[in-house]
Amino acid sequence: MNFLATIGAVVLAFFGHLGRLTIFTATAVSHCVRPPFYPRHILRQMIDIGYYSLPVVGLTAIFSGMVLALQSYTGFARFSAESAIANVVVISLTRELGPVLAGLMVAGRIGASMAAEIGTMRVTEQIDALTTLSTNPFKYLVAPRLIAGLLMLPVLVLVADIIGVFGGYMVAVYKLDFNAGIYLSNTISFLEPLDVISGLVKASAFGFIIALMGCYSGYHSKGGAQGVGAATTNAVVSSSILILTVNYVITELFFGT
Amino acid sequence: MTEVPKIRLTDVRKSFGAKKVLDGITLDVAKAESVVIIGGSGTGKSVLLKCILGILLADSGAIEVDGENVTHLRAAQREAANKKFGMLFQGGALFDSLPVWENVAFGLIQGEHMNRKDAKHRAIETLAKVGLTADVAELSPSELSGGMQKRVGLARAIAGAPEIVFFDEPTTGLDPIMGDVINDLIVSCVRNQGITALSITHDMASAKKIGDRIAMLYQGKLIWIGDAKSVDASDNEYVDQFVHGRAEGPIKMQVRR
Numbered sequence: 047m048n049f050l051a052t053i054g055a056v057v058l059a060f061f062g063h064l065g066r067l068t069i070f071t072a073t074a075v076s077h078c079v080r081p082p083f084y085p086r087h088i089l090r091q092m093i094d095i096g097y098y099s100l101p102v103v104g105l106t107a108i109f110s111g112m113v114l115a116l117q118s119y120t121g122f123a124r125f126s127a128e129s130a131i132a133n134v135v136v137i138s139l140t141r142e143l144g145p146v147l148a149g150l151m152v153a154g155r156i157g158a159s160m161a162a163e164i165g166t167m168r169v170t171e172q173i174d175a176l177t178t179l180s181t182n183p184f185k186y187l188v189a190p191r192l193i194a195g196l197l198m199l200p201v202l203v204l205v206a207d208i209i210g211v212f213g214g215y216m217v218a219v220y221k222l223d224f225n226a227g228i229y230l231s232n233t234i235s236f237l238e239p240l241d242v243i244s245g246l247v248k249a250s251a252f253g254f255i256i257a258l259m260g261c262y263s264g265y266h267s268k269g270g271a272q273g274v275g276a277a278t279t280n281a282v283v284s285s286s287i288l289i290l291t292v293n294y295v296i297t298e299l300f301f302g303t
Numbered sequence: 304m305t306e307v308p309k310i311r312l313t314d315v316r317k318s319f320g321a322k323k324v325l326d327g328i329t330l331d332v333a334k335a336e337s338v339v340i341i342g343g344s345g346t347g348k349s350v351l352l353k354c355i356l357g358i359l360l361a362d363s364g365a366i367e368v369d370g371e372n373v374t375h376l377r378a379a380q381r382e383a384a385n386k387k388f389g390m391l392f393q394g395g396a397l398f399d400s401l402p403v404w405e406n407v408a409f410g411l412i413q414g415e416h417m418n419r420k421d422a423k424h425r426a427i428e429t430l431a432k433v434g435l436t437a438d439v440a441e442l443s444p445s446e447l448s449g450g451m452q453k454r455v456g457l458a459r460a461i462a463g464a465p466e467i468v469f470f471d472e473p474t475t476g477l478d479p480i481m482g483d484v485i486n487d488l489i490v491s492c493v494r495n496q497g498i499t500a501l502s503i504t505h506d507m508a509s510a511k512k513i514g515d516r517i518a519m520l521y522q523g524k525l526i527w528i529g530d531a532k533s534v535d536a537s538d539n540e541y542v543d544q545f546v547h548g549r550a551e552g553p554i555k556m557q558v559r560r
Contacts, residue, residue, distance in 0.1 A: 177356065179414055179463075180386050180413070181414065
């Protein structure tokens with residue numbers, strides 16, 4: 047009986063959580079499209095998410111591109127298919143690795159920071175103070191972060207794509223002695239606009255997910271330092287899982303047969 | 304014709320799960336009157352203030368401000384209704400991402416859309432009213448002592464010239480002298496500006512100094528309401544025990560030995 051009760055409690059908690067998240071998402075989105083807007087806050091969040099995440103995303107991308115070129119070479123050389131390396135690097139990066147790795151890195155950096163900041167504001171009554179000052183916390187705190195996440199992740203991913211391809215180029219040309227002109231020509235000729243567009247659509251979705259889960263976890267945090275810590279963990283774990291799930295769904299929509 | 308009370312609570316109830324926190328609260332607060340609610344920790348004093356402000360929704364009963372029912376307002380109506388209120392939070396609840404002046408001017412900039420230059424000027428004037436000099440204006444809240452944070456919180460509460468101010472434990476965590484300074488500031492702000500005040504506190508010296516009337520909350524009910532001067536001779540054994548801070552009496556603390 048206790049076992050059944052435990053399962054029941056878990057199921058109820060899950061649906062309760064899902065309901066709260068749905069209401070939170072609908073409220074947040076409705077505030078993103080209705081004035082007043084807070085341009086200063088949106089700009090600040092865009093700088094936080096875009097500019098300050100550039101080093102970590104850039105480093106991830108360049109090493110991913112380098113490893114991809116190296117690993118592809120060791121595999122393809124057995125079949126004398128080295129000329130496909132440029133193709134593999136550019137397609138893998140633009141379609142998958144660029145958006146997913148950037149998404150996961152930004153989830154760790156920005157999702158955690160949003161959850162911690164908003165969670166601390168919740169437990170120190172700063173969010174209640176906003177309400178008493180006739181300021182809607184969704185408009186002031188959540189909407190700018192969602193808008194900034196939605197807009198800046200594609201920019202980050204575009205930069206990551208370029209840096210990643212450059213990483214692959216460096217390994218191919220300077221380590222594996224490929225002809226620079228032919229490598230670049232292969233890269234450009236194999237690349238289709240849809241490869242880049244699908245990556246950017248994924249990036250927008252990931253940016254929205256990261257900001258949403260960061261804000262949601264922080265907004266609903268309880269207690270003191272422990273509650274804020276739990277909110278931070280929840281934000282990173284839930285946004286990472288959602289990124290991987292949504293990545294499959296979008297891939298299926300764009301490239302599924 | 305009798306004057307409409309500034310705040311009227313009629314049979315307000317609020318529960319969290321099976322726990323009844325407010326169990327039929329009925330109270331009138333007249334214009335320019337200062338009412339203090341006393342009661343032990345966890346008796347629902349803060350919940351009552353949050354229900355009036357719409358931060359929490361009352362389960363049943365009616366909350367009226369200037370004769371208008373504000374119990375279940377929509378978000379936009381709530382923002383408008385809250386323009387009448389100011390609140391001093393127990394922990395200050397200052398926005399740590401903003402300098403002191405912007406904390407004080409927050410309601411003016413966000414709520415009243417005052418330009419930043421004028422808002423800063425008004426913030427510095429308001430800081431002067433609570434005994435803080437202009438050089439404090441540029442500091443961050445984390446650079447202030449507890450007493451100074453309370454003063455900044457008080458300045459923020461009164462900066463928008465609200466008709467009603469709530470004080471949540473205004474002297475908690477302060478030394479007796481600083482506590483009395485805050486009490487004097489509250490009295491002068493409330494009396495000079497004709498503000499209606501609703502305060503909650505454990506501090507009897509503070510309650511007697513800042514209140515015209517005192518009400519005691521116990522087990523979700525207001526068990527005594529009377530003139531602040533008569534609280535020492537209330538003829539109510541619960542009030543008597545609380546006022547004199549005795550461990551023995553009808554109020555039993557849940558202590559495990």
